[in-house]
Amino acid sequence: MKNINCAAMLVINDAGKILCVYTDWENRGYGLPCGKVDDGETTKQAAIRELFEETGFKPSGDVQFILMDSVDGAMVHTFITRLNGEQIASDEGLPSWEEHAVLLRSTNLYHKYNASVLKAAGII
Numbered sequence: 001m002k003n004i005n006c007a008a009m010l011v012i013n014d015a016g017k018i019l020c021v022y023t024d025w026e027n028r029g030y031g032l033p034c035g036k037v038d039d040g041e042t043t044k045q046a047a048i049r050e051l052f053e054e055t056g057f058k059p060s061g062d063v064q065f066i067l068m069d070s071v072d073g074a075m076v077h078t079f080i081t082r083l084n085g086e087q088i089a090s091d092e093g094l095p096s097w098e099e100h101a102v103l104l105r106s107t108n109l110y111h112k113y114n115a116s117v118l119k120a121a122g123i124i
Helices: 043-055 100-104 111-120
Strands: 004-012 018-023 029-031 034-036 064-071 074-082 094-098
Touching (some): 004 043, 018 100, 029 100, 029 111, 034 043, 043 074, 064 111, 074 111
Parallel strands (some): 004 074
Antiparallel strands (some): 004 034
């Protein structure tokens, strides 16, 4: 079985809100911008690419690794950055700035992973 590597980005704005992507695909609910790492791409590069593809944002500051966790058979490498700006709609979901509690709702498919990320970032 081939290992699947994914990358995610936790983005916090100056108001302390988190950039979430909502999708009803497979009842996923709210989550972080995230996706598979392409061949020849580092996990950091993939996190930055996924952030842009899903929200239209590019990091304007440091991008730091905060957590690696196994989620549904994939190894997810999570990074954190800060920025402000205007989000865009994407084909992959609807991005929005939310309070961290939104990510913890049990109706979100990956609420346990979201909690691990928020703990690693010192938010909860």
